[in-house]
Amino acid sequence: MDRIVILGGGVGGTLTANLLARRLGDRIARGEVDITLIDAQGAHVYQPGFMYIAMGGEREERLSRPERSLLDAPINLIVDTAVRIAEAARTIVLASGAILPYDYLVLATGSRIVPEEIPFYVRRLTGGWQVICWALVLSAPLTATVAGVAAATTGLHAGPTAWLGFAYVSVVSMFLGFFAWYAGLARGGVARVGQIQLAQPVLTLGWSALLLGESVTVLTVGTALAVLASVAATQRAR
């Protein structure tokens, strides 16, 4: 008897098992061929549906079916995890300790996402604040050099108030502000919270008029209102 073992009950394994069972139906009926599918979960998950979960149009439980219900009757199903393939002996060792012999083996165990292996990939686990700090440390040699050259060649002169303002923008707006901003994005969602940034021109106008006494023309007010109207329109269109 020819023993066909298929490892994996995803799209690849399930299709292969059913196609083989249909092609070899006569030989299976005569006891000449045996088809066994091994799957770790015992459930088939329709992965393309994941996208619809993200968009809120699908539920997780609707994307999974018992593997048995998808396999043709003559196919044997073993729900277990293969831990080793002994090629020379033509056997598969399962997590339960069982050893399954095969004559033909189909490997359909899918793939695993390993983003850490992408060069320069920053792992999500690294955390936002570490990324911000490392970005500043790594860019410091460049920014310090450019600032030094600019200061030396342009005869930089600034009073204490200007330096205080510079320090405030550097430490509070460009450094500490990021912590609050990214924490807000993480909590409320990038798409929703990111819209707040569009209110920046309006706030800038308001504060510049209030704190610095700058004149606000009809044109600038009109532009600010147009920006606000676009934000409101995009929110309603979602």
Ligand SMILES: Cc1cc2nc3c(=O)[nH]c(=O)nc-3n(C[C@H](O)[C@H](O)[C@H](O)COP(=O)(O)OP(=O)(O)OC[C@H]3O[C@@H](n4cnc5c(N)ncnc54)[C@H](O)[C@@H]3O)c2cc1C
């Ligand atoms: C969001 C998303 C959208 C997609 N959209 C499309 C699309 O539009 N069109 C398209 O063609 N493809 C699409 N794909 C890809 C497609 O879903 C996959 O390529 C396909 O599901 C892979 O099937 P597979 O059988 O190779 O692996 P899998 O479906 O991953 O199945 C592998 C099976 O092997 C089992 N297994 C693994 N290791 C062992 C072990 N040691 N012992 C026992 N069992 C084991 C697992 O339990 C699993 O059931 C999409 C994927 C995703 C995530």
